[in-house]
Amino acid sequence: MKNNVANKDINGWSVIYKWLTIKGKRQSDLAILLNVTASAISQIKSGNILLNATQISLILDYLQIDSRDMCALYTLIFNARLNGKVCNALNGEQKLVVHIADTGMETGFTVSSEVKDPASEYEGAFRRVPLMTFKQAMDYEPALESIESFARYCSDKTVTFPGAQSGSFALLVDHNETASEFAHSAVLLISGREYPSDGDMVVAKLRSGEVITKYYIRQENVIHLESKNPDADSFVWHYKDDPGYIQWMYPIIEVNLKLRAENYTLSE
Numbered sequence: 001m002k003n004n005v006a007n008k009d010i011n012g013w014s015v016i017y018k019w020l021t022i023k024g025k026r027q028s029d030l031a032i033l034l035n036v037t038a039s040a041i042s043q044i045k046s047g048n049i050l051l052n053a054t055q056i057s058l059i060l061d062y063l064q065i066d067s068r069d070m071c072a073l074y075t076l077i078f079n080a081r082l083n084g085k086v087c088n089a090l091n092g093e094q095k096l097v098v099h100i101a102d103t104g105m106e107t108g109f110t111v112s113s114e115v116k117d118p119a120s121e122y123e124g125a126f127r128r129v130p131l132m133t134f135k136q137a138m139d140y141e142p143a144l145e146s147i148e149s150f151a152r153y154c155s156d157k158t159v160t161f162p163g164a165q166s167g168s169f170a171l172l173v174d175h176n177e178t179a180s181e182f183a184h185s186a187v188l189l190i191s192g193r194e195y196p197s198d199g200d201m202v203v204a205k206l207r208s209g210e211v212i213t214k215y216y217i218r219q220e221n222v223i224h225l226e227s228k229n230p231d232a233d234s235f236v237w238h239y240k241d242d243p244g245y246i247q248w249m250y251p252i253i254e255v256n257l258k259l260r261a262e263n264y265t266l267s268e
Contacts, residue, residue, distance in 0.1 A: 009080035010047040012073040017045075019063040033062050037145035039153055048152070050081075127164040131157040131187065133174050134211045137203075142248045147192040159187055161254060167193035168253070171203060181213045181229055182255060188213070189254040196251040204249035206235070213252065 020026065031041045034055050043049040051059070056077070060070060130151035140150045151169040159170050173186040181201070182188065188203065196202045196216045204225065205211050214225035214235065223246070225235040237245050 009076045011044050011051045012076040013045050013047070015065065015069050015073040015076065016059060016063070019065050019069065023063050025063070030059070030062075033058055037149060039145055040149055043149075043153065047080075051077075126160045126162050127168070128158045128160050129164050129168045129170050129189070130155055131159045131170040131172055133172050135174075137171060137211050138205065138209055140205070140248065147248070147250065151192075159256075161189045161256070164189060164253075165191060165193070167191065181227065181232070183257060185257060187256045188252050189256070190250050191253050192250055194251055196249060200251040202249050202251050205247045207245050207247060216249070216251075 016030075020030065027041045027045070028038060031038050034041075036044075040049060044051060056073075059065075060073075065073065130148065132151045132155040136151075136154050137147075139154070140147055144150075145153075146167065148167050148169050161168070161170070169190055169192050171188045171190060173182045173184060173188065190203055198216065198218050200216045201213060202216045202225070203211065203213050212225070212235075214227055217224040217226060221238060221240045223237040223239055225237070225246075227234045239245070
């Protein structure tokens with residue numbers, strides 16, 4: 001558990017685990033149902049990632065949880081998420097609305113609204129994104145999970161950006177030689193769900209394991225990763241002739257210069 005806020009009641013895990021056992025299901029089955037990685041299920045279990053209303057509904061239907069335990073599940077979730085620390089982490093109030101319908105046999109529950117992050121609703125609002133170092137980014141394996149999920153898993157630090165989209169993460173330039181295009185202590189906002197366009201500044205991992213930042217230029221089957229720093233290397237990739245030279249690559253959306261590392265906050 002990364003902090004004092006996270007707890008299993010936030011997602012009603014005791015009830016979910018009970019019904020996984022009853023139905024003979026495993027956590028891996030839940031990962032397939034929700035279309036997330038196994039590590040994300042571990043984060044859901046510990047309370048570091050919140051289930052949204054759609055996911056809760058999917059779990060209820062999948063496990064066929066009875067009405068009594070549905071009520072117990074919602075009670076756990078509702079009370080845990082009313083905790084002031086959780087509300088503050090989402091920068092506003094939250095609510096979980098449950099509609100109760102009398103089916104004649106038992107009480108049925110459906111969720112009509114999700115716990116929402118206000119930053120996702122308003123353009124220009126601030127969103128907190130995970131912050132990791134270039135050294136941490138070197139260990140990311142794109143075949144296993146999204147880079148945003150990996151960033152949240154490997155780092156307890158976050159930073160806020162206005163208008164950051166879902167799937168974004170941030171990188172801290174902790175050594176000038178690592179990302180020679182930027183000054184020491186610069187923070188890079190990166191879109192983890194987009195492909196780069198011609199002319200973008202990107203962060204990329206080379207086959208050698210090095211994580212670099214360069215300008216991206218594409219000319220048919222040739223990718224140029226150019227440096228604007230005369231003292232830094234540029235790279236040319238003939239991607240059809242040399243597949244796998246670049247292991248992953250994402251566009252840099254915004255750059256902030258943070259003068260004091262203490263400004264970064266632990267995940268809430």
